[in-house]
Amino acid sequence: MLELIQGSADTYYNSDFVDAKSGGAASIHNPRGIARLKNGEYDHAIADFSKAIELDPENVMAYQQRGITYYCKEDIDKAIEDYNAAIALDPEFAEAYLNRGQAYYAKNEVDKAIADYDKAIQLNSELVETYTHRGNAYRAKAELDSAIADYTEALTRRPKVPESYYIRGEAWLLAKGWEEAKTDLTAALLQDVDVAAAFHNNYGSIAAFERKIGVRLPKEIVELLTSRSGSPFEMDKDARIALGMKYYGNDELSSGLAARLAGVPREEFWYLRGDYGLSLLTLDEEELPNSGF
Secondary structure, eight states: OOHHHHOOOOOOHHHHHHHHHGGGGGGGGGHHHHHHTTOOOOOHHHHHHHHHHHOOOOOOHHHHHHHHHHHTTTOHHHHHHHHHHHHHHTTTHHHHHHHHHHHHHHHTTTTHHHHHHHHHEEEEEETTHHHHHHEEEEEEEOOOHHHHHHHHHHHHTTTTTHHHHHHHHHHHHTOOOOOHHHHHHHHHHHHTHHHHHHHHHHSHHHHHHHHTTTTTTOOHHHHHHHHOOOOOOOOHHHHHHHHHHHHHHHTTOOOHHHHHTSOOOOOHHHHGGGTTTTTTSSOOTGGGTTTTT
16 A cells, blocks of 8 residues: 555656646645655655645645655544545546545545545546555455456556456455466466465465365465465466466457466467467457558
């Protein structure tokens, strides 16, 4: 969650967005406040954003960033107040809804969080992290189908984030979708995600997770969730190619990314598609420039 907040600061620092959302003398305080926020100097950052608001009470960015700073200080109620102010000034400010949703989620007000995530997506469907956070909220409500749908949307829109495969794989575990979980956890391992560490950090142990869901995990899932003590994850070549074909066939990965996951050159991946029941005539956007069409 903190990565999202800092990512937001990176987005606005030294950008045209700062100038668009603030102006005049107040704009001097926003960049300095953002720099201080990034450095963890929260009280100084709040002082800068407060000064910007004093100079320009309609400074949307200052409210937004002060809200982020309060969130980082775990003063969630003050964060929400500032997000409310930013939204009142700019009702189409998608990032403010996203961040207010995060604040509501932190307070365990999950339905309010989902409503804000919905609004953020309505205003800006390219805020990919919103799908992941809404998925987390649905998972907290045990609405696993909706959670998995959101994780899938996030993965499809931003497939180069290896952790996304683990997040969806964990949701499949909760849903007892063993084959789907195995596929996603394997994909995460092949992209150097420490699956065992992530799982044990969330649940403590395999036994604790099994008690939570009321069933024993399949042996092959247990193996994926067991620490390898630094040993690299290895997989049979044919099985790895089949995994890449599965993501490609589901339209979740382009041919280039699927080939990388499969561990083969993209040209070889193209020619192998027919062996897996996939059309050799189908081209994705990545292939079109070299297709002659």
